[in-house]
Amino acid sequence: MDSNVILYLLIIYFSVANIDAASKKNAFVGFANKFDHKKTFNRSTSSLSNSISRDECNLPDELTEEISRYKPIVEGIINASVNGIFKKRTWRTLARFVDKFGSRIAGSDNLENSIDYMVDLLKKNQLENVHTEPALVPKWVRGRESCWLVSPRLEKLSILGLGSSIGTPAKGITAHAVVVESFEELQKLGKVVEGKIVVFNEPFISYEKTVKYRGYGAIEAAKLGAVATLIRSVTPFSIDSPHTGWQHYQENVTQIPTAAISIEMAETLQRMYQAGDDILIYLYMEARNLPPVMSRNTVGEITGHQHPEKVVVVSGHLDSWDVGQGAMDDGGGAFISWNALALLKVLGLRPRRTLRSILWTAEEEGLVGAAAYFHDHRNNTAAFDFVMESDEGTFQPLGLSFSGSSEAGCILKEILKLMHPLNATQFASPMDGGPDIEFFTNIGIPGAALLNANERYFWYHHSNGDRMTVEDPTNLDMCTALWAASAFVVADLSIDMPR
Amino acid sequence: MDSNVILYLLIIYFSVANIDAASKKNAFVGFANKFDHKKTFNRSTSSLSNSISRDECNLPDELTEEISRYKPIVEGIINASVNGIFKKRTWRTLARFVDKFGSRIAGSDNLENSIDYMVDLLKKNQLENVHTEPALVPKWVRGRESCWLVSPRLEKLSILGLGSSIGTPAKGITAHAVVVESFEELQKLGKVVEGKIVVFNEPFISYEKTVKYRGYGAIEAAKLGAVATLIRSVTPFSIDSPHTGWQHYQENVTQIPTAAISIEMAETLQRMYQAGDDILIYLYMEARNLPPVMSRNTVGEITGHQHPEKVVVVSGHLDSWDVGQGAMDDGGGAFISWNALALLKVLGLRPRRTLRSILWTAEEEGLVGAAAYFHDHRNNTAAFDFVMESDEGTFQPLGLSFSGSSEAGCILKEILKLMHPLNATQFASPMDGGPDIEFFTNIGIPGAALLNANERYFWYHHSNGDRMTVEDPTNLDMCTALWAASAFVVADLSIDMPR
Ligand SMILES: [Zn+2]
Numbered sequence: 001m002d003s004n005v006i007l008y009l010l011i012i013y014f015s016v017a018n019i020d021a022a023s024k025k026n027a028f029v030g031f032a033n034k035f036d037h038k039k040t041f042n043r044s045t046s047s048l049s050n051s052i053s054r055d056e057c058n059l060p061d062e063l064t065e066e067i068s069r070y071k072p073i074v075e076g077i078i079n080a081s082v083n084g085i086f087k088k089r090t091w092r093t094l095a096r097f098v099d100k101f102g103s104r105i106a107g108s109d110n111l112e113n114s115i116d117y118m119v120d121l122l123k124k125n126q127l128e129n130v131h132t133e134p135a136l137v138p139k140w141v142r143g144r145e146s147c148w149l150v151s152p153r154l155e156k157l158s159i160l161g162l163g164s165s166i167g168t169p170a171k172g173i174t175a176h177a178v179v180v181e182s183f184e185e186l187q188k189l190g191k192v193v194e195g196k197i198v199v200f201n202e203p204f205i206s207y208e209k210t211v212k213y214r215g216y217g218a219i220e221a222a223k224l225g226a227v228a229t230l231i232r233s234v235t236p237f238s239i240d241s242p243h244t245g246w247q248h249y250q251e252n253v254t255q256i257p258t259a260a261i262s263i264e265m266a267e268t269l270q271r272m273y274q275a276g277d278d279i280l281i282y283l284y285m286e287a288r289n290l291p292p293v294m295s296r297n298t299v300g301e302i303t304g305h306q307h308p309e310k311v312v313v314v315s316g317h318l319d320s321w322d323v324g325q326g327a328m329d330d331g332g333g334a335f336i337s338w339n340a341l342a343l344l345k346v347l348g349l350r351p352r353r354t355l356r357s358i359l360w361t362a363e364e365e366g367l368v369g370a371a372a373y374f375h376d377h378r379n380n381t382a383a384f385d386f387v388m389e390s391d392e393g394t395f396q397p398l399g400l401s402f403s404g405s406s407e408a409g410c411i412l413k414e415i416l417k418l419m420h421p422l423n424a425t426q427f428a429s430p431m432d433g434g435p436d437i438e439f440f441t442n443i444g445i446p447g448a449a450l451l452n453a454n455e456r457y458f459w460y461h462h463s464n465g466d467r468m469t470v471e472d473p474t475n476l477d478m479c480t481a482l483w484a485a486s487a488f489v490v491a492d493l494s495i496d497m498p499r
Numbered sequence: 500m501d502s503n504v505i506l507y508l509l510i511i512y513f514s515v516a517n518i519d520a521a522s523k524k525n526a527f528v529g530f531a532n533k534f535d536h537k538k539t540f541n542r543s544t545s546s547l548s549n550s551i552s553r554d555e556c557n558l559p560d561e562l563t564e565e566i567s568r569y570k571p572i573v574e575g576i577i578n579a580s581v582n583g584i585f586k587k588r589t590w591r592t593l594a595r596f597v598d599k600f601g602s603r604i605a606g607s608d609n610l611e612n613s614i615d616y617m618v619d620l621l622k623k624n625q626l627e628n629v630h631t632e633p634a635l636v637p638k639w640v641r642g643r644e645s646c647w648l649v650s651p652r653l654e655k656l657s658i659l660g661l662g663s664s665i666g667t668p669a670k671g672i673t674a675h676a677v678v679v680e681s682f683e684e685l686q687k688l689g690k691v692v693e694g695k696i697v698v699f700n701e702p703f704i705s706y707e708k709t710v711k712y713r714g715y716g717a718i719e720a721a722k723l724g725a726v727a728t729l730i731r732s733v734t735p736f737s738i739d740s741p742h743t744g745w746q747h748y749q750e751n752v753t754q755i756p757t758a759a760i761s762i763e764m765a766e767t768l769q770r771m772y773q774a775g776d777d778i779l780i781y782l783y784m785e786a787r788n789l790p791p792v793m794s795r796n797t798v799g800e801i802t803g804h805q806h807p808e809k810v811v812v813v814s815g816h817l818d819s820w821d822v823g824q825g826a827m828d829d830g831g832g833a834f835i836s837w838n839a840l841a842l843l844k845v846l847g848l849r850p851r852r853t854l855r856s857i858l859w860t861a862e863e864e865g866l867v868g869a870a871a872y873f874h875d876h877r878n879n880t881a882a883f884d885f886v887m888e889s890d891e892g893t894f895q896p897l898g899l900s901f902s903g904s905s906e907a908g909c910i911l912k913e914i915l916k917l918m919h920p921l922n923a924t925q926f927a928s929p930m931d932g933g934p935d936i937e938f939f940t941n942i943g944i945p946g947a948a949l950l951n952a953n954e955r956y957f958w959y960h961h962s963n964g965d966r967m968t969v970e971d972p973t974n975l976d977m978c979t980a981l982w983a984a985s986a987f988v989v990a991d992l993s994i995d996m997p998r
């Protein structure tokens with residue numbers, strides 16, 4: 001195939017020469033156009049939908065063939081990312097970013113400075129239409145915090161106040177503790193809870209099933225008159241490491257301070273409680289909620305050459321918790337999203353539709369940036385062909401998890417077959433790990449999240465351990481490759497993704 | 500076999516009735532005597548040694564047979580520990596101990612109070628000749644400590660000052676940092692190091708190979724004029740978790756403060772250094788070395804019925820670092836060592852030789868308790884038939900690692916075959932994980948350390964993560980069983996362990 005040969009020659013040229021990427025940005029211009037998709041497949045999505053059942057795919061031969069013809073392009077993208085000019089680039093750029101800014105909580109100067117930096121970086125990398133879009137975001141400030149077991153013996157506890165928690169009075173709170181494993185146990189204690197610090201030592205089942213204790217523990221304890229809560233961190237593994245995260249208050253229920261403690265200390269307190277020890281705890285937190293401030297979602301594009309008004313989104317969130325470096329949650333997701341476009345740009349791969357990289361703000365406070373973005377684009381949702389997000393780690397990529405019509409799913413499955421060189425051909429549904437794009441998928445726009453070998457994701461999540469050490473250069477190259485290749489093929493297909 | 504039947508009946512009785520163990524302490528008295536070892540094997544060790552080559556064992560049939568006849572006893576011990584009256588007892592007693600006292604550093608009231616507690620506990624469990632033996636131990640006190648990256652941006656570092664380190668001046672030390680990966684790199688920097696804080700970001704190879712940077716980093720840096728050192732924690736895994744440990748100063752080399760930092764931060768600092776960032780660090784440590792104080796090794800026995808003067812030792816150290824709970828290092832080793840004897844006592848299994856449980860003090864400061872003990876018993880080393888220690892975790896037991904003559908090794912291999920019900924029949928040599936007993940094995944006394952599935956041992960070692968959560972009740976039961984059974988058989992054999 002002559003297009004194959006041309007691509008490989010060019011890839012070898014790039015890999016060997018290691019030239020300044022930007023200066024060659026037009027080398028591949030029009031390359032994708034060599035495929036004459038229309039000749040081989042050109043029918044409406046409505047006729048397509050009839051030929052596909054939920055559990056099996058019967059894509060028209062022409063479409064299967066069209067997709068298969070992206071093989072050399074996909075291989076070229078993979079090769080450039082894993083072995084060529086982009087080798088280790090996602091890791092290197094991410095390391096420099098998180099080392100420079102550290103953690104980036106919503107409302108902080110750190111986050112806003114890091115957004116400015118990204119705007120510059122995206123422009124330097126020749127992304128198009130680089131700009132930001134505003135979002136009003138919460139500003140929660142941790143301040144100093146400490147917690148001591150006072151009785152039966154003195155020991156300092158590792159804690160992290162939970163996002164949106166109020167602080168304690170200036171002298172702290174000193175109170176006896178009760179320890180429960182569940183809301184049911186809490187209810188049974190009833191009046192005993194009054195004036196106490198409630199310690200939740202809920203077992204970790206899964207993040208989804210267990211996170212309610214972090215989210216609503218303070219409400220339930222306050223209803224019974226508790227003065228504070230300490231929540232066992234929502235993680236399956238710990239080295240005395242507390243994990244923060246957002247928590248909720250409820251109207252007409254007293255707001256009480258709440259913090260995460262480690263698995264180890266939650267278990268210790270429970271053993272002490274069951275042994276009948278008199279547990280006295282001192283908690284000090286300066287945490288406070290300040291008025292909301294303006295932040296920004298960061299956007300960069302490769303404009304489509306045929307349907308610039310139609311958009312395929314690749315995204316991750318730039319904000320993080322105020323601990324660690326936010327390298328995994330979600331530096332990795334954000335950096336494969338813009339590097340995917342930077343890579344395609346260097347390779348001169350401009351698809352029919354527009355590729356848009358969005359770096360969300362204030363995800364951690366409840367998808368705040370994405371909500372603002374969706375609101376601002378609510379009258380133009382028809383433009384969104386496909387939405388992608390990576391927010392559950394950028395470990396070894398395995399494939400994509402999907403949300404949308406079975407027709408779109410079948411197309412994605414077919415595209416994933418091209419990811420064989422990455423060993424990342426898995427297709428899963430429902431979608432898992434794309435919180436911000438759910439505004440879009442919830443109204444039927446097809447979308448996908450990165451499937452990756454993230455068994456240890458929650459070991460680091462929202463903790464001081466979310467640092468660059470978690471990220472692996474080759475895994476990041478492979479994630480960028482999968483991200484760039486799958487987004488490009490979707491954006492370049494002769495048909496829109498069927499809703 | 501009638502002894503088999505008797506034992507099982509009694510074990511069933513104990514398991515079902517769950518009676519007060521102490522009240523039945525004499526139920527099995529004399530049971531072990533039913534084996535007439537002398538009838539079947541009675542020759543000198545010198546003739547034995549001729550029949551064994553280093554790599555293969557040719558034990559006399561009579562000895563093999565004698566050992567095999569311990570099968571029902573071993574099975575009884577295992578059953579009682581894993582399923583019977585001792586089920587979860589090691590875990591439960593250890594949890595109560597570490598929850599009550601927390602960490603137990605040499606020189607602390609915590610350690611001395613915990614020794615008093617153990618003396619009581621051993622007496623309550625009817626161990627014999629319960630007493631302590633004195634040892635003069637170092638008293639290093641951590642005090643408060645903190646460390647901040649000041650430039651290129653402000654971030655608090657997780658640190659743990661290293662044992663024996665001096666503190667900083669009251670105002671702390673603020674200095675620029677250099678980052679090296681090895682002593683060789685440090686040497687190359689030469690004069691550049693003067694007035695700087697040296698950060699060691701040495702890669703983790705193995706504990707044995709890497710620990711020299713913790714042990715001697717301050718000396719080597721001080722020789723070149725450094726004002727402090729920060730050492731990457733000696734561990735293969737981290738959730739921003741620093742690991743402390745003992746370090747050394749050298750005569751005529753300036754003493755400088757030294758602390759451990761996390762893997763993550765060591766890597767971050769190195770990336771910053773390589774990027775040319777101006778790294779400024781503030782270090783504050785109140786650490787100080789106080790005059791040595793008296794501590795104690797704790798001893799309890801089951802006196803041998805035939806050779807009370809001959810001793811088989813099972814041991815672990817009671818002291819720990821001043822972080823975490825010292826549950827793994829070495830609460831587990833200490834608690835399987837005394838529970839092994841408590842179990843044998845309850846089962847009425849009194850061997851020919853004396854079984855001695857020793858809970859060492861001040862292991863962490865350089866085997867200080869064991870050194871004192873060895874010194875005090877130096878004129879009676881002939882009495883020590885076999886020495887055992889567990890100090891590299893009490894995860895799932897796999898067998899024993901051995902030091903001593905090939906003849907003794909062959910006997911131990913044969914005994915380990917009896918541990919089949921535990922799936923813990925592995926024999927390894929050289930011995931690994933018995934630091935305190937090396938005083939004995941170094942002069943040719945045979946000994947063994949616990950082999951266990953301790954792949955994650957150094958994840959927690961000397962960190963705040965060394966807590967009860969690391970320990971598993973069933974694993975501890977199995978370790979206690981292996982410990983009790985192998986020590987009993989060695990102590991009851993018709994022949995001494997050949998040197
Ligand atoms: Zn996230």
Ligand SMILES: [Zn+2]
Nearest residue numbers: 828829862890
């Ligand atoms: Zn130890």
